Amino acid sequence: MNRPTDDRRVVVTGIGVVAPGGIGQKAFWEMLVAGRTATRPISLFDATGFRSRIAAECDFDPAAEGLSPQQIRRMDRAAQFGVVAAREALADSGLELQSVPPERVGVSIGSAVGCTMGLEEEYVVLSDGGRQWNVDWRYGVPQLYGYMAPSTIAAEVAQDCAAEGPVALISTGCTAGLDSIGHGAQLLREGSADVVIAGATDAPISPITSACFDAIKATSPRNDDAEHASRPFDATRNGFVLGEGSAVLVLEERSAAERRGAHIYAEIAGFASRSNAYHMTGLKPDGREMAEAIRVALRRARLDPDAIDYINAHGSGTKQNDRHETAAFKRSLGGRAYEVPVSSIKSMIGHSLGAIGSIEVAACALALEHQTVPPTANLHHPDPECDLDYVPLTAREQRLDAVLSVGSGFGGFQSAMVLSR
Template identity: 40%
Template structure:
């Protein structure tokens, strides 16, 4: 159990906009069916790139949720954040139109992105190059900057509590959840909207990762390209979308009769201090983050039932994370269930941690472990139980969610079935 000296933090709402589902129920159903969100890119002509596919958000019309004029003044990453956070607030039963002045001051937002409005930035640089500075949009800066996503959420819902953005590459979504939980623990807010958002399916972004040789180039079968832990994996699949969770002080949630999905009981963070993009080959930083998470949760390794791995489908990353798990969990590493939901969603970069936190919370809710799809060929260095190809029913009382980022950022969040 968490220390009695800090407020308990629970999850009361979920929102997701992903390549395999534009809301939480559809997202969960698609995971249970083992669906892949990867397909040839439709947003631009990818013929100049080696990687010509991605996990795009599908059938999305922002004007169903956002005023048309306002939507034109937002990059897609902000649109995604507004949609996911709106679903999470509704799911939590929070009608922001009826909040009192005090409640508005006690409700905040921590929402992050790895690269922010890169689509806007790319388009405006091209406009500048062709026509000069007078043709730049006056909305360039507020469309591009990372912190505008939590700003939009705050403005739309009148939330005046703590408000900022996190950015730690692919650990961003987890860091947002950690920051929001700590804000509630310290008594600075009662309710926080936390999550991550990304709209990186943009030519310059794909091109950059492509030239790093970080992306899969399985153009002939994109739906099978994201294959974490498979011996023939050849890189990650770029994805986009957003995930949002409503975190709440336990007493506040109980007083308003909120449903409780799970409790945030611990988290860990570390730095590799090793390389700008490659993980530490022995998983040293990842192991330290997981150990810290278990310590703050006052749990032993044997208490963990499920771990949603970072598992990007890169040759180095999957092995390093596997090594880290063996370091932390010992023999129990072979007893608990693991999976990488990136096999289905692709890699949502700054939104990955938030979307995968939702998958971990739903694993607790449904006592079901999502699968790692596309497995065909064993890798002798990846020899744990990754829940290949099919979901598995089992008791999930404690779930961990890992997220790691370029620069050596490592994060781990611990969710536990709520006990009054």
């Protein structure tokens, strides 16, 4: 763990979460360690006729969470999630932003599908319910252009916290939540910012998203048992459960955080991403590209595989992902893969696409904080091909000094992040 003294070491000083089953960091963590699931029949739209009619929805009231009527009218649901999570993260950090020059505050937000809900709702109106091929633009709301440009989500977060430094929207599919935090950490390391508000948000539970995943049979059709439908690493798994939500972190350079007496949850010790350059949705069974991302993240963290105490898996619950990921852990960690606990919180909160990586990093930081490994819910019948320690059903207290979080996304994206105490 020895690092050169001239390293700009990046730490997490604030965490904000909007997740299925609980709004806020405290409710989120309590749900995870209890092993409760938040998957249920879809209520955000009429899912009659869809193959998969279940999801992990957030019980979210934007007015109750402090958004003004103007903000609610203007912002898509994904942007609302992001702003609320960022506010909690900043309050949790204890950082007085007025003490930081605004041009030294950056924002890095990830999203896979942007303002999907706003776009779809507007298309239905403009096309008269799909009856008009040539849509009538006169019926569009003034915010329609903003829905078309996902970067407006990051702009909304920046505007809300008056950040005038580097602002970016990272859209790399289901690894966007990891990649946005990795980008934010890099801004700090290179000296482009002194504080970065980093995370991700997605609100994809809509007819168009559900139809797309139905078409490729990626989501679970276990509609009669929504609570137990998400079953990562279980032999009876049959697809992932769509989710939504957001997590935002406050990132600072370690020495600056220590000078102001900040509470430090974890250090972002290493990050790497790779692509399989193979297939839009398919994965090679050997997990080589994910293993390479893990190896590089460990090297940047200056840690050996034996130092990893917990792996927060992508664990989507599809047949190919769970096998691919298991192979990647064995390939990158060697014998340590059989000793280190692994779990997937998607078993409880579903797969919120681009947001999930940041939500999982928040879970890793809280795992380090509480020295507890969250469980994999619904894991009753382990798949013989997934033969690692997946922490079934019940959380586990144990010493954690370094944890690994990984993500895998359509397009072949593979990302890995190491967090340490």
